[in-house]
Amino acid sequence: GVPVQDMEMWQFHPTGIAGAGVLVTEGCRGEGGYLLNKHGERFMERYAPNAKDLAGRDVVARSIMIEIREGRGCDGPWGPHAKLKLDHLGKEVLESRLPGILELSRTFAHVDPVKEPIPVIPTCHYMMGGIPTKVTGQALTVNEQGEDEVIPGLFAVGEIACVSVHGANRLGGNSLLDLVVFGRAVGLHLQESIAEQGALRDATDDEIDASLERLNRWxxxxxxxxxxxxxxxxxxxxxxxxxxxxxxxxxxxxxxxxxxxxxxxxxxxxxxxxxxxxxxxxxxxxxxxxxxxxxxxxxxxxxxxxxxxxxxxxxxxxxxxxxxxxxxxxxxxxxxxxxxxxxxxxxxxxxxxxxxxxx
The missing domain is CATH 1.20.58.100 (Fumarate reductase/succinate dehydrogenase flavoprotein-like, C-terminal domain)
Incomplete structure (x- = not known):
């Protein structure tokens, strides 16, 4: 088996629709939306006095969960949650700037944000961990001396790879690096490797049988x-x-x-x-x-x-x-x-x- 790195580091998006998990963009809070607990309190003022509802994803997600843990979560059929208030922005603003959110909320939360807040809960979103790799996508393991060793012939790119450019906490939008930057780097390296070493070998009968056994085991x-x-x-x-x-x-x-x-x-x-x-x-x-x-x-x-x-x-x-x-x-x-x-x-x-x- 291939080792995997930093698998404890999962990013939780603070505003997934409660009960559905569909994400409500941070653009809602960027436009002036804000979070409320069951008392109608803007609780982010306590946890991030300056940034408030525009604090980092992890800060907002933790703040919501603390509110719920301490009994200030809103009640509902999906369990305790927070409310994302947008109605004060007005119908015209919501329809022109956040039309997708109106549709998502009406479909998955059965709520019209023009009239009432959206029930939200932190939702698992992105994995910072994965297969440890070099910037060229070559998978790595650690030997008995604690030194990095390349695993021959194995490459990883995208969210499954851990380069690890994000460290323990990704910033919004930076996942583009996984595909645009490292995707190109891996492609170029593979092109060079195949030119030097020749084409990859075909799978053996034993490898094919093992794959079919997994496919058919149920x-x-x-x-x-x-x-x-x-x-x-x-x-x-x-x-x-x-x-x-x-x-x-x-x-x-x-x-x-x-x-x-x-x-x-x-x-x-x-x-x-x-x-x-x-x-x-x-x-x-x-x-x-x-x-x-x-x-x-x-x-x-x-x-x-x-x-x-x-x-x-x-x-x-x-x-x-x-x-x-x-x-x-x-x-x-x-x-x-x-x-x-x-x-x-x-x-x-x-x-x-x-x-x-x-x-």
Whole structure:
């Protein structure tokens, strides 16, 4: 298995529609919208007195969750949430500047923002972690001496890769780097590599058989569990134990739940065994991938005993540069954790040391 890096670092967008998870753009707050708790209070004034509702995504997401944790969340069929107020901007402004938000809210929240606020909740949005790579997309591992080693023939680019240009907390829009900049860098490097080394070899029969075995492994399960129910259990486990805020006891409980869910997945029921347009098989395969991603996230979050960037712990609320100015690395074969050094000696310019952000 390939190691994955910084899997505890998930960005939560502060304003997903409660119950649906569809994102409501930050442009709403940029136009003058603001968040309210159940008392009608603009609570962001407490957490970010200067930036208020325009603070960073992680700050706003944590603030909403603290309001909910302390009993000031709004009640609703989707559970506790905050309200995003836009109606004071007026119908003309909303229809001209935020027409997509009006449509999303009416469709998914059954709310007309011209007349009433939108129910919102922090929603998992972007993964800062992934397969550790060089800027050329070559996947990396760490040897016994703690040194980086290239994994021959394996490349990663996009959100699955961890270069790691975003560190522990991505800024909005910077994911373009993953595709536009590093996508081109990887393409150019691959072109050079193929020219020097020749074309890639064909897959062996054993490799093909292994892929087909994974594809068809649920074919005989006619009396197993509905994969939809297994997916719901996975989502609930991650939302309750590894969300915006984490805590040791909850994560230990969550890890045990994940192991149980992983066993349930082995017995998922596949009602449709056809080979064409089989969406149920796709759901099972996607759930298998989600399970591996969830377990890597859980192990990494439990491993890092501090708060840094998008990783926030109630039991370790402060950043600890002395012990944790490093990448976390999850090793799937042994299901263990280790560390990878952060490069604090770049070649072209001085390093940017971590510092406290204030709003």
């Amino acid at each position: 074919n005989g399960n006619r009396n197993g569990e509905d994969p939809v129910e297994i997916r719901k259990a996975l989502q609930e486990c991650m939302q309750h134990n590894f969300s915006v805020f984490r805590e040791g006891d909850a994560m230990a409980k969550g890890l045990e739940q994940l192991k149980e869910i992983r066993e349930r997945l082995k017995n998922a029921r596949l009602d449709d065994t056809s080979s064409e347009f089989n969406t149920q098989r796709v759901e099972c395969l996607e759930l298998d991938n989600l399970m591996e991603t969830a377990f890597a996230t859980a192990m990494s979050a439990n491993f890092r005993t501090e708060s840094r960037g998008a990783h926030s712990r109630f039991d370790f609320p402060e950043r600890d540069d002395e012990n944790w100015l490093c990448h976390s690395l999850y090793l799937p074969e042994s299901e263990t954790m280790t560390r990878r050094s952060v490069n604090m000696e770049p070649k072209l310019r001085p390093a940017f040391p971590p510092k406290i952000r204030t709003y």
